[in-house]
Amino acid sequence: MEKNLGKSALVIGGSLAGLLAARVLSNHFENVTIIERDPVHNLPESRKGQPQTRHLHGLLVEGLKIITGYFPDLLEGLQTDGIPIMDMAQTMQWYCYGGYRANFEFGMKGVITSRPFLEWQIRKRVLDLPNVTLKDGYSVQKLIASENNKQITGVQLIKTGQETAPETLLADLIVDASGRGSRTPKWLEELGYKKPPESIVTCGVGYATRLFERKETQPENLKWIFITPQAPRQRRAGGVFPVEGNRWMVGLAGWHGDHAPTDEEGFNAFAKSLPAPDVYNIITHNKPLSDIISYKFPASLRHHYEKMDHFPDRYLVLGDAACSFNPFYGQGMTSAAMQALALETLLQTNNTLDGLAKPYFKKVAKIVDIPWQTAVGEDFRFPETKGKKAPGTNLINAYIDRVHKATHHDTVVGAAFLKVMNMLEPPTSLLSPRILWRVAKHSLQKN
Ligand SMILES: Cc1cc2nc3c(=O)[nH]c(=O)nc-3n(C[C@H](O)[C@H](O)[C@H](O)COP(=O)(O)OP(=O)(O)OC[C@H]3O[C@@H](n4cnc5c(N)ncnc54)[C@H](O)[C@@H]3O)c2cc1C
Missing domain, CATH: 3.50.50.60 (FAD/NAD(P)-binding domain)
Structure with missing residues (x-):
C-alpha cells in the first residue's frame, strides 16, 4: 500500500x-x-x-x-490461454473509403479477446x-x-x-x-x-453478432477485419476478430436504424451488402457456433x-x-x-x-x-444525428476523409492515424505539417 x-x-x-x-x-x-x-x-x-x-x-x-x-503478467496470461497478441497493423485487413489501408509494422501489439x-x-x-x-x-x-x-x-x-x-x-x-x-x-x-x-448525441447504432469456427493453424486466420462506411453515403459496417477458443467473432453494425437482422438469411444479406467481401467470406466459409444476438445503442x-x-x-x-x-x-x-x-x-x-x-x-x-x-x-456525418455539434466538425470530417484515403498507400499517414485511433496521440497530431503535406499530396494525385 x-x-x-x-x-x-x-x-x-x-x-x-x-x-x-x-x-x-x-x-x-x-x-x-x-x-x-x-x-x-x-x-x-x-x-x-x-x-x-x-x-x-x-x-x-x-x-x-x-x-x-x-x-504486468496479464499479457503472458492471455497468451498462455491462446490469445493472439500481434502487431496490429500487420494483421489488419481494413477496408474504408474505397480501398484497404496499407499494412506495415506498427510496433504496437493489439490484444484481441472476447470482452468476457x-x-x-x-x-x-x-x-x-x-x-x-x-x-x-x-x-x-x-x-x-x-x-x-x-x-x-x-x-x-x-x-x-x-x-x-x-x-x-x-x-x-x-x-x-x-x-x-x-x-x-x-x-x-x-x-x-x-x-x-448532460450531453446527448444520437447515433441509432445497432450491433448484431455471431460466433464462427476458426481454424487456428492458418496464419491468415489471425487477421482482424474491419469494413467501415463512407458516411453518409454508406451506413453499414462489419468487423471480424479472432477470439479465444478458435472462434471468429463477427459483428455487423449500422447507424440510424439500418441494423442487421438476427435471422441467418438477413444477417448474411447484410454482410453481403457491405462495400467489401471480407466479412461475408468469413461467414460463408466457416461453421456458425452461436445464435445471432443484437444490441441497440441510441445515443452517446x-x-x-x-x-x-x-x-x-x-x-x-x-x-x-x-x-x-x-x-x-x-x-x-x-x-x-x-x-x-x-x-x-x-x-x-x-x-x-x-x-x-x-x-x-x-x-x-x-x-x-x-x-x-x-x-x-464521426456520427455528425449523418444528417439524422441530433445533438450539439462543435464548430468546424464538417471541415475536420472532410480532412479525415482524405486521411483515410491516404492510408491506402501511405504507411506514415497510416501510423499517425492508428496512433490517434488508439488514443496514443491527440487528433491534432494529424494536422502536423508532415502529415498535412502527405495527405495533400495523395489527394492531388487522386484528382
Ligand atoms: C455494443 C458495444 C460494443 C462496445 N465495444 C467496445 C470496444 O470495442 N472497445 C471498448 O473499449 N469499449 C467498447 N464498448 C464500451 C465498453 O463495453 C464499456 O466502456 C466498458 O465495458 C466499461 O464499462 P463499465 O464498467 O463502466 O460499465 P458496464 O460494463 O456497463 O458495467 C456496469 C456494472 O455495474 C453493475 N451495476 C449496475 N447497477 C448496479 C447497482 N445499482 N449495484 C451494483 N452493481 C450495479 C452491472 O451489473 C455491471 O456489471 C462497447 C459498448 C457497447 C454497448
Whole structure:
C-alpha cells in the first residue's frame, strides 16, 4: 500500500471500470469492496448487467498500456490461454473509403479477446489482491449521506431480486462504476443536489453478432477485419476478430436504424451488402457456433459532473457511468482505464479525501473530451444525428476523409492515424505539417 488515505473504499459495479477502480483504490485503502448486482462466477461470462459484452470489443493500445501497468503478467496470461497478441497493423485487413489501408509494422501489439475473457483475466488478478473483496449478487439502491448531505458515507443495498431487508455498508470513499444506467443523477437529486448537465448525441447504432469456427493453424486466420462506411453515403459496417477458443467473432453494425437482422438469411444479406467481401467470406466459409444476438445503442451520453457547483464529498463516478460513447470507435474501456489512472494520481498527491470531486471531475472531463469529440464528430456525418455539434466538425470530417484515403498507400499517414485511433496521440497530431503535406499530396494525385 502506497499511502493510507482511509480504512475502506466501496466500488459500485464489478465490470471493467469497477475492477480498474478497485485496483487503484487497493493502493490507498485498507480494504476495498466491489458491490456487483449480478452473481459473478470464476469464468469468462457475459452477465445480465453488461449485455454489451457479448459483442465485438477491441482494447486500444493506450488502454492496454495502462492496464498492463497494473497487471504486468496479464499479457503472458492471455497468451498462455491462446490469445493472439500481434502487431496490429500487420494483421489488419481494413477496408474504408474505397480501398484497404496499407499494412506495415506498427510496433504496437493489439490484444484481441472476447470482452468476457478479458474481464475474467483482469478480475482474477484484482480478486487475488489481499485487500479487495467482491460482494456479488447485491444491488445498491441508494446513497447514505451525512446529516447535512455534504458527504456520502455509505450505500444501502439489497440482495438482487429478493425482497430482503436492506443492508448498509459504510466507507471512506465510494466510486460509482455502475455503467451507462448509473443512478447517480437520481441519487444526487434525492439528496437535494441538482441533476448534472448532460450531453446527448444520437447515433441509432445497432450491433448484431455471431460466433464462427476458426481454424487456428492458418496464419491468415489471425487477421482482424474491419469494413467501415463512407458516411453518409454508406451506413453499414462489419468487423471480424479472432477470439479465444478458435472462434471468429463477427459483428455487423449500422447507424440510424439500418441494423442487421438476427435471422441467418438477413444477417448474411447484410454482410453481403457491405462495400467489401471480407466479412461475408468469413461467414460463408466457416461453421456458425452461436445464435445471432443484437444490441441497440441510441445515443452517446455524457454527464457533466465537472459543471456542478455543488457535489458531495467522498463520492466519485468512473467509466460508462460518467460518459458512454457510440461504441463503434472502441474507446470505452480505454477511457475507463485513463480515468482510473487519473484517480490514482489524485490519491497519490492528496492528503485528504475531502475536496476530491472537483479536481477529479475536471480530469475526467479532459480525458473524455477527445473520445467524445471523435465519436460524435464521426456520427455528425449523418444528417439524422441530433445533438450539439462543435464548430468546424464538417471541415475536420472532410480532412479525415482524405486521411483515410491516404492510408491506402501511405504507411506514415497510416501510423499517425492508428496512433490517434488508439488514443496514443491527440487528433491534432494529424494536422502536423508532415502529415498535412502527405495527405495533400495523395489527394492531388487522386484528382
Ligand atoms: C455494443 C458495444 C460494443 C462496445 N465495444 C467496445 C470496444 O470495442 N472497445 C471498448 O473499449 N469499449 C467498447 N464498448 C464500451 C465498453 O463495453 C464499456 O466502456 C466498458 O465495458 C466499461 O464499462 P463499465 O464498467 O463502466 O460499465 P458496464 O460494463 O456497463 O458495467 C456496469 C456494472 O455495474 C453493475 N451495476 C449496475 N447497477 C448496479 C447497482 N445499482 N449495484 C451494483 N452493481 C450495479 C452491472 O451489473 C455491471 O456489471 C462497447 C459498448 C457497447 C454497448
